Amino acid sequence: MLITSSININYFLTNLKMICASIKVQKMSDAIDKLEKVPNEYDLVEIWINEIQDLNVNLLKEKTKNLLLIKLTDVSDQKLLEEIFGDGFDYVDIDMKDLPSVSQFKGRAKLIASYHDLEGTPNLGEAKEIVRKMREGGADICKLVLMLISVKTALFHCSC
Numbered sequence: 001m002l003i004t005s006s007i008n009i010n011y012f013l014t015n016l017k018m019i020c021a022s023i024k025v026q027k028m029s030d031a032i033d034k035l036e037k038v039p040n041e042y043d044l045v046e047i048w049i050n051e052i053q054d055l056n057v058n059l060l061k062e063k064t065k066n067l068l069l070i071k072l073t074d075v076s077d078q079k080l081l082e083e084i085f086g087d088g089f090d091y092v093d094i095d096m097k098d099l100p101s102v103s104q105f106k107g108r109a110k111l112i113a114s115y116h117d118l119e120g121t122p123n124l125g126e127a128k129e130i131v132r133k134m135r136e137g138g139a140d141i142c143k144l145v146l147m148l149i150s151v152k153t154a155l156f157h158c159s160c
Contacts, residue, residue, distance in 0.1 A: 018043035020069070028054045035063045042066055046093070049084075050074045057083045069093055069112070075101040085109055091141070096130070099137030106138055113139035121146045 019042045023034045031052055038045050046069040049055055057080075060068070069091040070084055075098045084092055085105035093112040094102055102111070113134040122130065127144060134142040 018067075020044040020046050021066075022046045022048075024048040024051060026051055026053055028052055028056050028059065032059065032063050035060070038064075038066060040065065044069055044091075046071055048073065049080075055080075061089070067091070070109075072098070072102075081105045093143070096134055096137070096139075099134070099139065103138045110140040111138060112141040112143055113137060114143045114145065116145045118145070118147050 021034075021038045021042050021044070023031055023045060025031050025034065025048075031047060035045060035047075044067045045064055047060060048071045049057075049060075050071075050073045067090040070089050071093045072081075072084065073095070075081060075094060081102060082105060085102070085107040089109045091112055092102075092109045093114055096113045096115045099113055115130050115134070127146075130144065131142045
């Protein structure tokens with residue numbers, strides 16, 4: 001599968017709203033080019049690093065002027081996990097199911113556990129259970145990406 005190069009505006013929620021540039025590229029040179037073009041007004045840069053074929057973690061750290069969020073879609077590379085969680089990154093985002101694979105690497109970076117359901121929306125009890133499991137697994141931040149059916153549903157879920 002080919003992933004095209006893009007910078008998208010996303011909203012990243014922790015305790016406050018932050019503007020985030022999302023970088024998804026296949027070459028390190030493209031990642032650096034995109035990093036250098038992120039406006040200073042952006043709070044955070046998310047980089048999907050598993051897609052970068054010639055990855056240089058140290059260069060990413062050197063070239064960013066914003067908070068850096070590393071999106072990991074594959075947690076099988078132990079050396080990469082040690083590098084990512086060792087130092088220099090502000091946030092690391094992984095899928096909820098991968099929490100057991102990274103718990104021993106957790107370092108300075110804040111760990112974001114992600115849960116995606118683009119087909120529907122769990123009820124409030126299910127959503128709270130998902131968050132509970134994320135917290136038990138070591139997540140500092142819990143991110144639920146859901147298909148909401150109304151603004152009322154969104155407000156209801158945000159209140160938990």
